[in-house]
Amino acid sequence: MTGTPTRCGFCGRQTITRKGRCPACGQAKAPPRDTPLEPPPPPSLWRDVRGQVASVGAAVLLIATALLIGSQVLLYLGILALCAMGVLYAVAHSD
């Protein structure tokens, strides 16, 4: 049985994986993939996005709670929080 040649992450050659290893350099290969060394997205960006999503989620939750219990003060607070986040986002991404 012959497999499909995949790029080895260690020697960079296109080789057919044998018993999970690269026959050219002998290193264990990851399961066949076209691009084994794809870099993950920058972690700081992801932290940013996740933090923002969490903040917006909290504000939306606040507004939803305000609407549920009919509290105008909470509603204003939630809208203010959303506006503040929008301003902060605009400032952070202005240049």
Ligand SMILES: [Zn+2]
């Ligand atoms: Zn190799």
